[in-house]
Amino acid sequence: MRELDLFTDFSKKAGVGIDPMDIKIDDTTLRDGEQTAGVVFANDEKIHIAKMLDKVGVHQIESGIPAMGGDEKDAIKKIAGLGLNCSVLAWNRPVKSDIEASVECGVDAVALSISSSDIHIEHKLRKSREWVLETMKSGVDFAKSHNLYVSVNAEDASRSDMEFLLQFARTARDAGADRLRYCDTLGILDPFETFMRVKNIIDIIGIDMEMHTHNDFGMAIANAIAGIKAGAIYVNTTVNGLGERAGNAAFEEFVMALKYVEGVDMGFNTTLFRNLSEYVARASNRVLPTWKPVVGGNLFVHEIESKVSGIMANPLTYELFKETDVGLKREYVLGKYSGVNTTMHKLETLGYKISREEASELAEIVRNKTVASKRALFDSEIIDTYKEFKGSSKKEKEGTGRKK
Amino acid sequence: MAKLKKDKIVNIIDTTLRNGEQTAGVVFSKHEKIRIAKMLDEIGIPEIEIGTPALGDVEKDIIKNILKAGLKAKLYAYCNADPAEIEAAADLGVENIIINISTSDIHIKEKYKQNRTWVVNTLREAMRTARQKDLSFIISAEDATRTDLEFLLKLVTLAKKKGAQRFRICDTVSKFDPFRTFMNINTINTAVDFPLEVYNHNDFGMATANAMAAIRGGAVSLVVSVGGLGDGTGNAAMEEIVMAMRYLENLEMGIETSKFREIAEYVAKASARAIPIWKAIVGTNVFAHESGIHADGVIKNPKNYEAFNPAEVGLTRQLVVGKHSGSHTILHKFKEYDIELTDKEANDILALTRTMSVDLKRPLFDKELMYIYKEYKSKKKDEPEADEDEE
Numbered sequence: 001m002r003e004l005d006l007f008t009d010f011s012k013k014a015g016v017g018i019d020p021m022d023i024k025i026d027d028t029t030l031r032d033g034e035q036t037a038g039v040v041f042a043n044d045e046k047i048h049i050a051k052m053l054d055k056v057g058v059h060q061i062e063s064g065i066p067a068m069g070g071d072e073k074d075a076i077k078k079i080a081g082l083g084l085n086c087s088v089l090a091w092n093r094p095v096k097s098d099i100e101a102s103v104e105c106g107v108d109a110v111a112l113s114i115s116s117s118d119i120h121i122e123h124k125l126r127k128s129r130e131w132v133l134e135t136m137k138s139g140v141d142f143a144k145s146h147n148l149y150v151s152v153n154a155e156d157a158s159r160s161d162m163e164f165l166l167q168f169a170r171t172a173r174d175a176g177a178d179r180l181r182y183c184d185t186l187g188i189l190d191p192f193e194t195f196m197r198v199k200n201i202i203d204i205i206g207i208d209m210e211m212h213t214h215n216d217f218g219m220a221i222a223n224a225i226a227g228i229k230a231g232a233i234y235v236n237t238t239v240n241g242l243g244e245r246a247g248n249a250a251f252e253e254f255v256m257a258l259k260y261v262e263g264v265d266m267g268f269n270t271t272l273f274r275n276l277s278e279y280v281a282r283a284s285n286r287v288l289p290t291w292k293p294v295v296g297g298n299l300f301v302h303e304i305e306s307k308v309s310g311i312m313a314n315p316l317t318y319e320l321f322k323e324t325d326v327g328l329k330r331e332y333v334l335g336k337y338s339g340v341n342t343t344m345h346k347l348e349t350l351g352y353k354i355s356r357e358e359a360s361e362l363a364e365i366v367r368n369k370t371v372a373s374k375r376a377l378f379d380s381e382i383i384d385t386y387k388e389f390k391g392s393s394k395k396e397k398e399g400t401g402r403k404k
Numbered sequence: 405m406a407k408l409k410k411d412k413i414v415n416i417i418d419t420t421l422r423n424g425e426q427t428a429g430v431v432f433s434k435h436e437k438i439r440i441a442k443m444l445d446e447i448g449i450p451e452i453e454i455g456t457p458a459l460g461d462v463e464k465d466i467i468k469n470i471l472k473a474g475l476k477a478k479l480y481a482y483c484n485a486d487p488a489e490i491e492a493a494a495d496l497g498v499e500n501i502i503i504n505i506s507t508s509d510i511h512i513k514e515k516y517k518q519n520r521t522w523v524v525n526t527l528r529e530a531m532r533t534a535r536q537k538d539l540s541f542i543i544s545a546e547d548a549t550r551t552d553l554e555f556l557l558k559l560v561t562l563a564k565k566k567g568a569q570r571f572r573i574c575d576t577v578s579k580f581d582p583f584r585t586f587m588n589i590n591t592i593n594t595a596v597d598f599p600l601e602v603y604n605h606n607d608f609g610m611a612t613a614n615a616m617a618a619i620r621g622g623a624v625s626l627v628v629s630v631g632g633l634g635d636g637t638g639n640a641a642m643e644e645i646v647m648a649m650r651y652l653e654n655l656e657m658g659i660e661t662s663k664f665r666e667i668a669e670y671v672a673k674a675s676a677r678a679i680p681i682w683k684a685i686v687g688t689n690v691f692a693h694e695s696g697i698h699a700d701g702v703i704k705n706p707k708n709y710e711a712f713n714p715a716e717v718g719l720t721r722q723l724v725v726g727k728h729s730g731s732h733t734i735l736h737k738f739k740e741y742d743i744e745l746t747d748k749e750a751n752d753i754l755a756l757t758r759t760m761s762v763d764l765k766r767p768l769f770d771k772e773l774m775y776i777y778k779e780y781k782s783k784k785k786d787e788p789e790a791d792e793d794e795e
Contacts, residue, residue, distance in 0.1 A: 036682075037694035037724040040765045068728075071762050123705040124697075186711045187684075190652050191582040191613050192620065216711055217652060218644040218684045222582050222613030229583065241609075244698060245691070246684040250609060257608035261581050285766070289680055291427070291638050293609045299636045303428040306484070307635070310515035317514050317547075320577050320607070333428050336459065364460065371462050375676065376429040 020264045024234050026151075026210060027053050027251055028062035029280060030079075031091050033242035036284070043075040045283040049239075050079045052276050053086070057268045058251075060087040062111065062236070066101035067092065073105060080106040087149065094139025099146070109149035111181060112139045116168045117156035129164055133171050140175035151210060151234075153181040158189050162200065169205040179208035179234060184223060187216030187246065191226035199230035210234030213249045215241060220249040221257055228258070239280040240288065240295070252277060252294045252326070260320045274327030299323075300330040303376060305339030308332065312345060334366045335376040350383055362389055414649065414657060415625035417451035417601070418444050418642055420671060421470075422482050424633035425455075427675070434466045436674040438473060440630070443667050445475040447660040449642070451625075453502065456482045457492040467496050480542070485530035494537035501541050502572070503530050507559060508547035520555055527559065531566040542601065544572035549579040549588065557595050564598045570625060571600055575614060578607030578637075582617035589621030601625035604640045606632060611640040612684075616648055630671040631679060631686070643668065643685040643717065651711055665718035685717055692722040694767060696730025699723055703736050726767030727758055737773065753780060 029049060034041050041049070050061055061084070064076045080088045089109035092098035102110050114125075114136050121127055136152060143150045152172040157165060169180050182198055189197070194213075202209055211227035211234070213220040224235050241250035252273045258264045277295040281288040290298040300323040302308050310317035315330075323330045332346050343359040343366065354362065365385060370376060377385070420440060425432050432440070437455070444452055452475070455467045467481060481498040483489040485505040493501050505527055512518055527543070534541045543563040548556060560571045573589065580588065589600060602618035602625070604611040615626045632641035643664045649655040668686040672679045681689040691714040693699040701708035706721070714721050723733055731750040734757065738745050745753070756776050761768055768776075 035695045035698075035728050037689055037692035037722075038681075038726065038767050040727050040761055040767075042762075042765060068758075070758070072727075119705075120701070120708060124701040124708050186709065188652065188711050190616055190648075192586075192617070195583075215682075215684050216690070217648040218609075218612035218641060219616075219648070221609035225581055225610075226583075241682070243682075244693075244695065245682070245689060246687060247682045253609040257581070257610065261579065261608055261610075286680070286682075287678070289677070290429075291606075291632075291634075291636070291677075293606055293637045296637065298428060299607060301428040304426055304635060306515070310511060313517075314510070314514040317511055318577060320579070335429065336431050336463075337426050337456075367460060368462065370431050371433075374431045374433055376431075 018228065018262065018264050020266050022233050023228060023258070023264070023266055024059040025251065025255070025266075026060040026062060026089065026234050026236050027058045027238065028212075028236050028248070029053070029238040029242055029251070031062040031064050032236075032244065032248055033238040033280070033284070034064070036242055036244050036247070039242065039284045039286075041283050043071055043078070046075045047078055047082070049280060049283065050082065050084065050088075052272070052279065053239075054082075054084040055269065056272050056276060057266075058086055060089055060109065060234075062089045062091060063107065065091045066105045066107075067098040069101070073101065076105040076107065080108075089149070089151070092139070092143075094136050096142055099139065099143050099148075102148070103146050107148070109151065110143050111151040111153050112136065112143065112177075113153035113155055113183075114139075115156050116154040116165055117159040118161060118164075119159055120156045133168065136168070137171055137175045140172060140177050144176045150177045151179045151181050152177040153183055153212070155183045156185040157182045158184045158186065158197070162197070165197075166201060166204055169201050169207055173205055173207045177207070179210055180205075181210040181212050181234075181236065182227065182232070183212040184214055187214030187220065189213075189223050190219060191222045194223045194226040195230045198227045198232055202231040208233055210236055211249070212236040214243065215246040215248065218246075220247070221253050224249040224254055225257060225262065240277050240284075240286075240292070242280060242284055242286070250293070256294050256321065256326070270325050271327050294326055295328070297328050300328055301333060302331070303333045303335040303342065304337040305342050308338070308342040308345065312341060333376040334363075334382055335370045336367050338366060339363050346382065347386060350379060352383075352386060354386075358389075358393070361393075362386060365389060412619075412655060413624070414619055414655060415450055415601075416628050416642065416645065416657070417453060417480070417625060418449050418629060419453040419627050419639065420444070420629040420633055420642075421455055422453040423627075423635055423639060424629040424671070424675070426635045427633060427638070428635070430633070430675045430677075432674050434462075434469065437466050438469055440667075440671060440674065441470045441475060441477075441479075442473060443663070443670060444630075445477045447663050447667065448658055449477055451478045451480065453480045453482055457496055457498070458483065458486075458489045464492070464496055467498065471497055483530075485526050487529060487533040490530060490533045490537065490539065494539055499540060500569075501534060501539050502544050503527070503534065503541050504544040504546055505530070506546040507556060508550040509552065510550060511547045524559070524562065527562065528566070531563070531568065535567060540569050542570045542572055543568045544574060544603070546574050547576040548573040549575045550577065553591070557592065560592060560596045560598055564596060569599070571598055572603055572627070573600060573618075573623075574603040575605060578605045578610065580614060581610060582613045585614045585617040586621040589618045589623050593622035599624045601627065603627040605634070606637040606639065611638070612644045612648060615640040615645055616652070619653075631668050631683065633671060633675055633677070641684070647685050647712070647717070661716055662718050686719070688719065688722075690714075691719050692724050694724040694726050694733075695728040696733065699733040699736075700730055703732055724767045725757055725773055726761040729754065729757060737770070738777070741770075741774070743777070749780075753777060756780065
């Protein structure tokens, strides 16, 4: 029961007094997004995405990895030289050559990434905890000597020993790092654990924190929000959630969740969301699923009778925000679950006024047709079906008339 | 952090065949519905919503056929709180039903154009019909997360008194985050001792997290669908819930997970929707590694970057060679083809690979890698002396 009290306590405390002006988005579509297996952006695409993100109102863009050299470095240099309103950050390992490459690109911020979990330290780096702290500290020293804004990324923070993670955060803070990025590299946290771990670091060390979450168990957004509720002020997002494996916290989902679930409006230009998502989907050679939260469109496509009835009376019955808020359109389709109201309304939008009795009969015909063709009907099919129905019901009437 | 008690039992009820099919544009054929029901049953899903009798003869025929299929799972038909719909379900030989009614003031006023008293009376009458027909029933409160808490508690108490099996809380418009979900369920659970079930939508990407939070808050049952298929942005995905329970909560639900990819593929085909390659748990990209750091980590030990083994959900691991690959991936990839590269060769080939993959805007096929290798080798043969000089 004590555990339950602890949760209740968390839930009550969580997110009290979030100031929208304090929360910032550091978008990593161009770095972690492109790092996705199979995704390569052309340099022109990178520049276009950077401009779009800036226009939407993102605070910082993680532009790439200068140490890769070649094209990648060129793109970063160009983005840093665009004169954007947002900060431009580059991803580095905490080594001199990486940071020097970033300085050459002219970015104003760097992320210095190093693993903090024992499993990564032993199996991937094949080093010790002491080595990690020393390497990180000398990286921060070097970056700070070039007057860069420094984010220290604790990779695999979720599997890191809490004591060591605190030591890691303290070392970063004392070396002069501006913030600590908490990386849930494998996406294995739930929101409650996220809240507790992040709050712990903030309470004890008192460093600005950023959330980097992954969606392996479908919790990227919830965990990012939990981090914010615990006091983190940056969120590392990607457009469409593009990112390695199951991806990262989706930029558009996070912004809308904060606005409509938490009541915190960050003031983004959300009407551009659909455009931005479409562009990134094309550039990454991926389709945008219709059911994608916020930008997929299906949230505003209605077929079910009880739902359509509600929406026609008042859209707020089923929609928390307007379709135009994110650059989408509302649509009605006739299908297996449509009824009288849906049918009447749909026919009206197609230019035909019909009675309730007619709609009821027509709904049944449409239902059978959708089952037979295994999909909703196209507008032209609906019109054909209606005309056929009108023709036959007219004949029927005439027929019965003659019999009399 | 506090985990759930080991002996906690969590039920799931799959709604792929009901709310999944209710997705705009999705229609399953009779054959597909029966097949999906069988697949769900085979992997051990304990409860399945099989359809909506009120839709008419075609749907009724499908429901009858699923009832006859000899499944172990408990099967439910979906009804509005309307005696005629409930009787129609009973006539089909259904034993369990879900009785749905909206409970929020905005739905009552705008959709029903009624008041709360009407809701209480309608629900009473529906439950009476269900009892008369000897049906076991779940009460489903639509838009429960925007419902006045006192009114909701009154309805839960009523459902309990009138013999309902469970009470379903629907987060119809995705109003809650996990913390509020927890509070809400915990509050209801503390006020009325009655089994709660939670139904989530994914409008802000939090369906799975909210479902997990509901369980921690004391709910005993979750409504899920394969791939999260459902109206609007969909529901909590069945495979995410089962795997999250196993790996984040240490709670084993006894479901055969190795069939997940297969079922997801079948439902994807039947609903004419592709499984995005990045779909959590069942997407093919979940176990594809390209970036130098990650691929290197996975080669050294999969646990570096994988929370579970791909075979557990019927997938396979892939190493992709592209712009972000490192020399270790190249060495490893060629080893698969019995070619041992030196470090220098691997680095040279890596540079060629990157250029080609940036040019093509995609990772390379294994065949393309071989072409690069052959060209590289033949060029090397042409200028052996230069090479030796360098050393």
